Amino acid sequence: MNAGRREWPAAVLLLAPAALLITLFVLVPAAAMVNTSLHLQSLTAPQTGPAAGLDNYRAVIADPDFRSATGNTAFFAVLVVPVQTALALLLALWVDGPGWWRRVLRLAVFIPTTLSLTVTAVLWKLLYEPAGAAGSGLINGLFQAVGIAPQPFLTSPHQALLCIVFMSIWQGVGFQMMIFLAGLQTIPDQQYEAATLDGAGSSRQFLHVTLPGIAPTLAVVVTVTTIFALKLFVQPYLMTHGGPLGTTQSLVQYMVRAAFTHRDLGLACAAGVLFLLAVGAVTVGQRLLARRWEAAS
Amino acid sequence: MSSCPAACVHRASIRRVAPAAVVALTVWAAIAGCAGRESAAVKGRARLTVWAHHGQPAEREALAGIVAAFNAAHPDGPAVAISFFPDRQYADKVSIASATGRLPDVVEVDGPYVGPWAAEGLLKPLDGFVDDALRADFLPTIIAQGTFQDCLYALGAFDSALVVYYNRDIIARAGLAPPEHVADAWDWATFRAALEKAKPYVAVPLALHVDEPGDEWMTYAFAPLIWSNGGALIDVQHGRTIGVLDGPQAVAAITKWQRLITDGLAEASSVNPNLFAAGDAAFDWSGHWMLPAFEQTAGLDFGAMPLPRTGDRSVTSAGSWCWGISRDCRDPAAAWRFIAWLLDPERGIKPIVEANGAVPARRSAFALFPEYDSGVRRLFREQLETSARARPRTAVYLALTTSFARALRDIALGADVAAALHQAAESVQHDLDRRRARREAGR
Structure with a gap:
């Protein structure tokens, strides 16, 4: 008790910088966002607009653009989170261990993560271009060379979002792979040795040693990937402008458009609050599920 | 557990942080000192703050020169302090300054932002400063x-021009005679027929x-296509886009435009942004800003x-950057003196137009630019006097x-014209209703 009491000034001192920054840059803006969402507020007006109750929320939910942006973002997350996580785990298992070729592979998969998303988005836009006289798209060029019909990619309402999904997985998978690698290396070798002595094959070892061993890592990776996926913005902003026919417009893009194009800060903040609640709910739900799974295993 | 480790960490942190803080303070002082440096001509004078977009380097230099000349010619009035901001962030910067009540005295406005x-x-x-002779x-x-709503809010030193450039060699081979x-x-129909005739001689x-x-x-x-067909983008008076932006005149005009692309007469996606200068396009739907580059392209x-x-x-079409006095300006007369200097044919328009190649905005200024009597530039001026909007x-x-x-963009990819324009009209109508x-x- 005494020691605790003597330590509290140090605790306050050590916590203060983070607490101050979180209050200034997260809590205060979040409170301001909630407050603005309850007013009819234009972007440029220096004074607070008239109170609007829940009108902004009703307008957001009734807006077909918001609904399609929600659908696109959900579709993106539903594809990216499981595929990217599974692929990252597979890659981590593959490159885990000694050998120069594993080190080269690790580096090759990790490099895209170190590049700016802006740069990779522009590069992939060029890769997805048409080939031939009208453009110089490398992928369509390869397709042509092996006799596959050229694809419209980013200009097709059916393919554009899938193209963004593919590019995003390519860009992000290396980071998750590294986290899984760290997780894999925390599993003691004795557990595998014991499992081998008990006659467990590699698939049973994976199910009963590896998966439970990396359960906390898996929970973190899934949560972080989900949050990143729901924050989708740069790729559609730079690669498709949210088109064609609005099929790639994301929720964050919708908010930016509401605030800076329509100059309707109240509407943008209402969308922001709904987005925050949705991300929060998904994250808490995932954590609860992960905890039950960890407890069960 | 003892409190000693924490206290030691604390003392050690202070020892480490103190030199860093000294360095940070020194850097801050140096930066503040640089920012505070000013020329002898404006030292100690009241300030008239002016914000402008970055533009091209030559344009920025010309504007800085105009400001220096103004400050030298007005030693008793407030001195102009001009700040430049990156083009793409400029409008957001002004919007945020407005929300926080920190607008400069004079703002440069991109034409479409006046509304x-x-x-x-x-x-x-600006109506109180602009008499009929100046307006004319x-x-x-x-x-x-x-x-905007019968009040004049902004005036510019230059305007823009939108034309269709053509390659004389190709149109001669195709046997075409474009109008002057x-x-x-x-x-x-004539335009489409001309494109068909040019097609065998070029890539696009x-x-x-x-x-x-x-x-x-x-x-x-491309709004001019709708205007030419008697349509509009918006009914400003009644705050309506439904039935206007997706009205029959707009749909008919944009359908004609779409067919240029779907029939292979115009390109919709090209890695080369300048097909015309490369000799790969017979016609180029473009603006005055391409003229200097075309003039310098050999052959x-x-x-x-x-x-x-x-x-x-x-x-x-027409329109370009212009100047206005901000809501927060406390000396509008001084602000207008500076804007009037910027709009003066000799002191303002000549240096800026020489730097950016745009079209002078005043009739009296054309006397300083004989090149507007003939050729492509003559067409720029004729359009601005008669057919530009x-x-x-x-x-x-x-x-x-x-x-x-x-x-x-969707229509260029083959989307249904009426449906795409209706979606756009609905989106803007939603904004108007809000x-x-x-x-x-x-109220």
Whole structure:
């Protein structure tokens, strides 16, 4: 008790910088966002607009653009989170261990993560271009060379979002792979040795040693990937402008458009609050599920 | 557990932090000292703050020169302090300054922003400073661009021009004779026939620059087709886009435009942004800003014609950066003195137009530019005097131009014209209705 009491000034001192920054840059803006969402507020007006109750929320939910942006973002997350996580785990298992070729592979998969998303988005836009006289798209060029019909990619309402999904997985998978690698290396070798002595094959070892061993890592990776996926913005902003026919417009893009194009800060903040609640709910739900799974295993 | 480790960490941290803090303070002092450096001519004088967009380096230098000349010529008045901001962030910077009540005295305004900024109360009217003689000296497009709800809010030193450039070698081979004057502009059928005739001689008959990254090009370049057909983007008076932006005249005009692309007469996506200068396009739907580059391209023999018409007469676009006095300006008379200097043919228009190659905004200024008597530049001036139109001045312009551009991009890819324009009209109408609700709630 005494020691605790003597330590509290140090605790306050050590916590203060983070607490101050979180209050200034997260809590205060979040409170301001909630407050603005309850007013009819234009972007440029220096004074607070008239109170609007829940009108902004009703307008957001009734807006077909918001609904399609929600659908696109959900579709993106539903594809990216499981595929990217599974692929990252597979890659981590593959490159885990000694050998120069594993080190080269690790580096090759990790490099895209170190590049700016802006740069990779522009590069992939060029890769997805048409080939031939009208453009110089490398992928369509390869397709042509092996006799596959050229694809419209980013200009097709059916393919554009899938193209963004593919590019995003390519860009992000290396980071998750590294986290899984760290997780894999925390599993003691004795557990595998014991499992081998008990006659467990590699698939049973994976199910009963590896998966439970990396359960906390898996929970973190899934949560972080989900949050990143729901924050989708740069790729559609730079690669498709949210088109064609609005099929790639994301929720964050919708908010930016509401605030800076329509100059309707109240509407943008209402969308922001709904987005925050949705991300929060998904994250808490995932954590609860992960905890039950960890407890069960 | 003892408190000692924490206390030691604390003391050690202070020992480490203190030198860093000294370094940070020194750097801050040095930066503050640099920022505070000023020329002897303006030291100790009251300030007139001016914000401008970065533009091209030559344009920025010319503007800095105009400011220095103004400050030297007005030793008793407030000194102009000009700040430049990156083009793409400029409008957001001004919007945020408005929200925090920290606007400069004089703001540069991109033409289409006059409507939103005037509607949001960012600008003071200029009518009290502009007499009839001065007003009559400006090109009609400049007055129209600066006018919102019958008040003049902004005036510019230069205007822009949108034409169709053509490659003389290719059109000679195709046996074509493009018109020189607005009154002789081709109708749509003649234009299409010309593109068909040029097709065997080039990779692409017409470059449209549909894959320009910004939204404004789409509205600037292709709204004239709707205007020429008797349509509009918005009914400003009644606050309506449904039935206007997706009205029959708009749908008919944009359908003609779409067929240029779907029939292979115009490119919709090209890695090379300058097919025309490369000799790969017979015609180029483009603006005055390309003229210097074309003139410097060795072996390119070109001319320019007015935009083809979709209705009875050819209509083209106009508009560029202009100047206004901000809501927060406390000395509007001093602000106007500076704007009047910027708009003076000799002191303001000449240096800036020589730097950026735009079209002078005042009739009296053309006397300083004999090149506007003939050739492509003569057409620029003729269009601005007769057939050019400023984009609509409306509070919802940004929503309008973004939605219209998005619709055109989809249409270029083959989307249904009526459906895409209807979607755009609905999106802007949603904005108009929200604003109406905001206005009514504010009363």
